[in-house]
Structure formats: C-alpha cells, structure tokens
Amino acid sequence: MKDIKIAFQFKWYEFLLLAIEAGLLFLAFWALIDSLLIATPIAAWRFFQFFIILALPGAAIFVFFKPKKKEA
Amino acid sequence: MKKSDKYILIGLWGAVGLCFVLFFALGLNIYAFLWFFVLSAAAIAWWGLRFPITEKMRARAIIGISGWWMVIGFLMLFPFPPPERPQYVVGEVHRFSELDHGWSRVLLGALGPNIAHHGMVYTDPKEIEGLGQWGSLPTFVTTFPLTRALFGGTTLLDPYRSPVPEGGDPVHVAPYAWTTWKGKARDRKLGWNKGDLLLGNVAKKLGYEKAKYTPKENAMMMKEIALWLGSDEVGILKMDPRFFYSHDFLSMGTPLPYDEVKEYKYAIQIYVDQRWRRVHNDPGESWWSITKSGQSYSTGAWIVVRLAHMLRDMGYKASVGFGGINYHNHETSLSVYSGLGEFARLSNAVVPTAGGLRFKSASILTDFPMEPDEPYTSLGVTRFCSHCDRCARACPVNAIPMGEPTVENGVLMWHVDKDKCARFRAGNLNGNCCNECLRVCPYNKPSTLFHKFGMYMVKHSPLAPRLFGNINGVGLDDWLEFDYSSDAGKFGENRPARWITEEKGFKMQFPYYMGRYIFTEDERSPDEEWSTGEGAEMGKVGLSYKGIKWGKIPERFFDANGRHRNVHWDWEGGELPKTLKGPGKSISKEEAMALLKSGKAFAGGFNKKDEDVYPRNVRDPKYEKGVVTYEQAVKMWEKE
Ligand code: SF4
Numbered sequence A: 001m002k003d004i005k006i007a008f009q010f011k012w013y014e015f016l017l018l019a020i021e022a023g024l025l026f027l028a029f030w031a032l033i034d035s036l037l038i039a040t041p042i043a044a045w046r047f048f049q050f051f052i053i054l055a056l057p058g059a060a061i062f063v064f065f066k067p068k069k070k071e072a
Numbered sequence B: 001m002k003k004s005d006k007y008i009l010i011g012l013w014g015a016v017g018l019c020f021v022l023f024f025a026l027g028l029n030i031y032a033f034l035w036f037f038v039l040s041a042a043a044i045a046w047w048g049l050r051f052p053i054t055e056k057m058r059a060r061a062i063i064g065i066s067g068w069w070m071v072i073g074f075l076m077l078f079p080f081p082p083p084e085r086p087q088y089v090v091g092e093v094h095r096f097s098e099l100d101h102g103w104s105r106v107l108l109g110a111l112g113p114n115i116a117h118h119g120m121v122y123t124d125p126k127e128i129e130g131l132g133q134w135g136s137l138p139t140f141v142t143t144f145p146l147t148r149a150l151f152g153g154t155t156l157l158d159p160y161r162s163p164v165p166e167g168g169d170p171v172h173v174a175p176y177a178w179t180t181w182k183g184k185a186r187d188r189k190l191g192w193n194k195g196d197l198l199l200g201n202v203a204k205k206l207g208y209e210k211a212k213y214t215p216k217e218n219a220m221m222m223k224e225i226a227l228w229l230g231s232d233e234v235g236i237l238k239m240d241p242r243f244f245y246s247h248d249f250l251s252m253g254t255p256l257p258y259d260e261v262k263e264y265k266y267a268i269q270i271y272v273d274q275r276w277r278r279v280h281n282d283p284g285e286s287w288w289s290i291t292k293s294g295q296s297y298s299t300g301a302w303i304v305v306r307l308a309h310m311l312r313d314m315g316y317k318a319s320v321g322f323g324g325i326n327y328h329n330h331e332t333s334l335s336v337y338s339g340l341g342e343f344a345r346l347s348n349a350v351v352p353t354a355g356g357l358r359f360k361s362a363s364i365l366t367d368f369p370m371e372p373d374e375p376y377t378s379l380g381v382t383r384f385c386s387h388c389d390r391c392a393r394a395c396p397v398n399a400i401p402m403g404e405p406t407v408e409n410g411v412l413m414w415h416v417d418k419d420k421c422a423r424f425r426a427g428n429l430n431g432n433c434c435n436e437c438l439r440v441c442p443y444n445k446p447s448t449l450f451h452k453f454g455m456y457m458v459k460h461s462p463l464a465p466r467l468f469g470n471i472n473g474v475g476l477d478d479w480l481e482f483d484y485s486s487d488a489g490k491f492g493e494n495r496p497a498r499w500i501t502e503e504k505g506f507k508m509q510f511p512y513y514m515g516r517y518i519f520t521e522d523e524r525s526p527d528e529e530w531s532t533g534e535g536a537e538m539g540k541v542g543l544s545y546k547g548i549k550w551g552k553i554p555e556r557f558f559d560a561n562g563r564h565r566n567v568h569w570d571w572e573g574g575e576l577p578k579t580l581k582g583p584g585k586s587i588s589k590e591e592a593m594a595l596l597k598s599g600k601a602f603a604g605g606f607n608k609k610d611e612d613v614y615p616r617n618v619r620d621p622k623y624e625k626g627v628v629t630y631e632q633a634v635k636m637w638e639k640e
C-alpha cells in the first residue's frame, strides 16, 4: 500500500484568510443547526446561505486569485 | 485574454458598485447586501481565471479582505458600551388613571357601545351567568374553554392580592388559608426558614450561612425564591409614586391617594414567558392568542400571591398585582426602572432576557428593604427599535407608530394608540385578541446560545442594529422568516383583519358615568371616526407581510350598503344589533359636577387639569409639577 502524503504550505496571510473563512463556515453551520432545532427551517436555510455568501469573496480570492502555474 | 473578458470584468465590478450604492440608497437593504458579496466573488474569480495575477496581487487581495473582515468583526463583536438609555422623563408627569387603560375604556363603554358588547359576537350572555366581577357582559376572556380556565384562575386569586383593600383593590378580600403570624409568634418564628438559614447558592455568594437581613441579601433571596417558584426573570426597584394608578379599574373608579400606599417603597417584578413554542406555532390572531396571556398571567399571579404571603408572615407589608387589570401600578415602568427593559416602539418594555415582548409581568409592592437593581442599565433596546419597525408593520390596525418617539404626559417614548389596539384585541372578528407585534419582534427568540450571541451584538455593537434592523427596507429578520414554523407548518395564510366597528355617525356623549367614575370630554378617543370604519383600511387588503398574506374580506361580511358587519368569522349567529347602549350612561355637565363635588363619583386622567381631578389628593404637586426625574421622585418617596 502506498503512503499518502499531504503537504500544505501556506503563507501567513493565507492562514489569516483561512481562519476567517473557517469562522464564517462555523457560523453557517451553527445557525443552521440552531434554527433547525427551534423549528425554523426557512431561517435555518437562509442563515446558512447568508454566511456562505459572506464567505464567497474570500473563497474566490483563495481559490482563483493566484498566479497561474506556468507563470510561477 | 480576450477583449470581451475585460468588458465582463468591468461589468461585474460595475454591478458590485451598483449593489453598494443600492445598499445605502435603499436603507441598508439586505438583498443589495447579499448581491454585493455574490457579485464580488464572481468578479474576483473572473479576474483570477482570465487575467495574469502576481503573488504580490494575491497577497494584497488577501490582506485587504482579511483586514476588512477584521474591522467588521471588531465592530460587531467588541464589547462597546451600549448606548445610554434615554432620559424618558422630559416634562410634567401625572399619575395615570387605570380607567384610561385601553381595556377599561373598552369594557366600561368609553369607546362606544358596540365594542363594550364585543363578547356577544361569540357568546350568549346567559352562558356567562355567575362570573362575578366580570358582570353580565361576555368578553373575549369569557368565551373559550381554555381562556376561561386561565383567566378564571387569575380572577380566583384577586381576593388574595392584599389583606385589606387599597384604593378599592382588591374589591373582595379573602383571608389567605393559613393566617399571617402576628405579635410574639412572629418574633419567635421570623426567618427565611426555621433557623434563618440562607438558600445554599445565596449563602455561597455571600460567604455566610445565617441570614443577616441586609438589603443585598434580601434582594438575592427574593430573586432566588421567585425564580424557583417559576418566574423566568426577576427585577427589584424602588418605587416612584407616579407608577401608582390614581383611580382603580376593578372597583370602577375608586381613587388611590398617595397616603394609602406610602409604605410601598419597593417593588419586585416577576416575568412569565408566554413561551416561544406557543407564540411561534399559533398566529397572533387565532383563537389561541389570548390563552398565551392567560397562561402567563395566571402562572405569574400564583407566584406573587405566595411570595407576598411569605413576606407578610415575615412581618412586612405586601400587596400584589397581576392579570392585566388587577394592579395598583402600571407595569411597564417597573420593567424599565428595574433595569431589565427599555421602552420599545410598542410602548411596552422590551425585556431581552424574557423573550422581548413575549412575557406577562406581575408585581409585589412591599416595605421589605431590598437592594434595587441598577435602574439605568443600558440594554440598547431603544436604539434597536429606532432601526426596526417590524411590530408597526405587522399591527393589523396601525396602532404602533412608525416615526420618532414623541412626548405624552411628559414622557419621551413611542406611544402606541391604545384605543386602536384595545378595540382590535377585544373586537377581533377573526379569532380572539392579537399579539402580532410580540410575535414578529426580533427579540422574540428562544434563549439559545446562538440567539444570546445575536442579542449581545445588538446590545453592544454600533453596527449590528443598523444591519439587523429593517426600518427603511427589508432587514435581516424579514429575510430570514423566523415566522415559519415546521412544527405548525401552516403559517402564511391569514384571515384579513376585521374588528368590531361602531355604527355610522357614532359620537360618544360625555360626561359618561360608569360605576363610580365620570369620563369627560378629555377622554374622547382620537379614533372615534376611525372606529366607525372610516379610513380604517380593514384587512390591510393588498398588503402582504412576511409570513402573512392578507386576503380579501368575503362578501358575506358586508351588508347591503357595503358596510362592514359586526359578525364573527366563525359564528355568524352573534351579529351585534344596531341599537346597543353602553353599560354606563351619558349625563349632563351639571349632574356630573354635582356627583363629583359630593364625592359620589370621581374623575382622573393624566391629561386633566388639576381642578378637573376628583378627589384633589390623588395629585401631589411635589411629584407632579415641573420635571421630576425618577431618582428625585424615589428620594422624596423614601421620606414619606
Ligand atoms: S396587540 Fe395587535 S393591535 Fe395591539 S399593537 Fe400589537 S399588533 Fe397592534
């Protein structure tokens, strides 16, 4: 069986953005679960969407806004 | 990279800019806010995919967006001190007559004969025979089995409010089943319990076990016992004598001179939640609506009756108030000056720790010395209400003001149109009563950690009320639709609002004599024309509000002349006849003066001139002339 090696290398500012994105994701799930538990499924879904939408620009920068491989 | 890529990128950023402008132009509109983020993400992704990006650009973008989030996070989460609560007293404040209470005006006929007979649209008067103090007119609380059980239970306790009537209240006194200890017996047995031991958790906080009866200890013990007996929140305050009503409703006008209550220096305010589960699952205007009040009134009554008896057994004076109309004092100020609530757009106090507006309070007035809570605790409620108008938009009769606070009786706050509200609640022709406002209020949430976190932000953050409120458009709470319940599932349909109107051309004839009280021209309702159906926008037809669609009023509810019929949706057998007379009678000015001067009848009200108040001694210039703040009034009252 082959070993699986996963290596991450992030710059400090990338860590910062990752922490913020993780925080927004955490809020999205917290809102989702809390709202489902109090029988408000529309609020649950919308709250979830809300935090995911807030996280989109950061995620777009993280994933797409980077030097192309061949240029690196 | 094609030329069109560039145009698409410019277009996307243009759209982002437009959302930014629209967000502010439309009063912090939630849709513009969300599209701003979605389009920003699209523009960034497009840029990254179609144009060359350097590491420096990436670093700048990441640091930029992270910095932005850190600023927002700081503004939302830092514990900024909440805004100082407003100084509500800005002018001369007179005592309020309980007969000017919306319910008194409805039930005693000061708003017109039809609304006084509202219960006849669903109950035959014969069916309520024997209901005692409620008299012979059926009302919205005497009609429905659960309501009768709950309000009947509250009424049952009225004779135990105090061992002697003060200002006519309680109307009938009944001795508590176990009599109060007196004299030597009391001296030997005084104590929180035999041996004077404190409750464990109070003792732990104070660091000693045997009672010393310091005001601080007394307050902690009373709160602990009240919570244990079932109240959801407790506040303690010193009394401002202007909180007492000048005239009593249940005895139909008996005056309450300051002298009769001067031993009541302290008040304990307890709160009973109407429960999220019920408020969430039943529309405000259903038949179940009034049972929510009945549940918390009757539960609160039983808590304070027992607490008061304990205080009396300990050798102190104690009188209690509960149930909407069985009070010596108006309740909202007690909530505000115990530091637990602030005056909200609805005029009532929003108490964030008791579900916002979703509670009923009961009170104990006593001379038991207790350390009061900080009366000027800032909660940020008034600030939030200035960014929110969900209650005002939801009110079926537009009784809640949309604009800025105004001054009435020397108090700067939002003043709800109590006549419209009480008429709708008593005369609702679709169900029973209301409570739409408390249902839609953003403070009406269960007390989960997530919502406590939200309340924290609303209280401390200068940004949160602007983002969460909806004053100029669609706010976060509108968009989220917490109204929808998967437990009940049927929200979204509602009967168009209808309520009992007076006959065309109706005008109240003053002076109007009822019980021991004379209503005069000063008490004329500003809504008299509206009460006949003129300009009343019945049913808010054409309007839709989150969770409620206001449909059309079916034809059968109009008469041949197109006028609204006073007939209930569920029982058309009880249509009000057109010739009803009020329960009291209109008399001449001379007759009224003779009754008032001979002391056979009384008159009051905050808006009356001193010389029109009977008897004179229910007004005291010490408290009711010039601007007297709460602290000043409390200090003077302590010395009485
Ligand atoms: S209880 Fe109903 S009628 Fe009264 S203010 Fe609230 S929403 Fe309006």
Ligand code: SF4
Binding pocket: B344, B345, B346, B350, B384, B385, B386, B388, B389, B390, B391, B392, B437, B440, B441, B442, B443
């Ligand atoms: S609905 Fe909004 S404006 Fe009305 S009392 Fe609640 S927070 Fe205040």
